[in-house]
Amino acid sequence: MLLLKRCIKFGSLKTNKCIRTMSGSKIKTVLIDLSGTIHIDDQEIHNSKDSLKRLRSQNVNVKYVTNTTKESKKCLLNKLNGIGFDIKPSEIFTSLTAARELIEKIGLRPLMIVDDRALEDFEGIQTDNPNAVLIGLAPDKFNYKTMNTAFRLIQDGCPLIAIHKARYYKKTDELALGPGPFVTALEYATDTTSHIVGKPEASFFLSSVEEFNCQPEECVMIGDDVRDDIGGAQKTGMLGILVRTGNTDVIQAWDAYLPTVTICRGFPPWWLPN
DSSP: OEEEOOOOOOTTOOOGGGOOOOTTEEESEEEEOOBTTTEETTEEOTTHHHHHHHHHTSSOEEEEEEOOOSSOHHHHHHHHHHHTOOOOGGGEEEHHHHHHHHHHHHTOOEEEESOGGGGGGGTTOOOSSOSEEEEOOOGGGOSHHHHHHHHHHHHTTOOEEESOOOSEEEOSSSEEEOSHHHHHHHHHHHTOOOEEOSTTOHHHHHHHTGGGTOOGGGEEEEESOIIIIIIHHHHTTOEEEEETTSSOOOSSHHHHTOTTOEEESSSOOOOOBO
8 A cells, every 4th residue: 555645846847836745645546547647659758667667566556547549459558568668458448448348238339430540449349330429539530521420320319429538639749639629529510418438537437446446535546637637537536646748738727627636747756655
């Protein structure tokens, strides 16, 4: 078990407001976002591998939770291990997994607006004569023809399922549009509301820790997105640590949106045992 005592100041982070203390919080499970938190594309974020090694030496459960939809879990794992991370398949919980579980549970045949590299995670799912629309990050498929097909299906009563609604994500040297704006466009055009399966939905966070038999207040979420990672986790009762390495360009976000969040310059290397 961990005792979260302090957040060490990094680099040129000068604003003392960005340091919050979660003294006395007993942590059994640590949830960690991937893209923008420990890596960006094929590059490790500074010191994250060493920090994860130190974390693994502590008596805590670790689960990597991600909204990444542009590649299958297998492709993602191969990329992470290629960067040098030591991560097992069972340690990754993706929004693609959550989406498949929902599709199978209610027997949907979705029009799949997802990247071709992610289709592996939907092998065996029927897609003939679609009765739903499933949308993730699929830049090559966000064209008028595909979006109009989705529009017509939703107009006819098919549900709109968003794997997630991130507004943007961090690439190596720039930000890029996420699926959120395209989901919102379909919601607006059809006057409907999507069903979201990934972060920041409470069900996503709670499902990711079911195997550990722990309470939300015994969990902490580390991520770079103040809304999807930290806001979603905190709504379940979990603690949150925001790292300013990916999507987040905030000084005021903690003050205006999440006044109790701990904010760090990079992935925190300060895990201390009881």
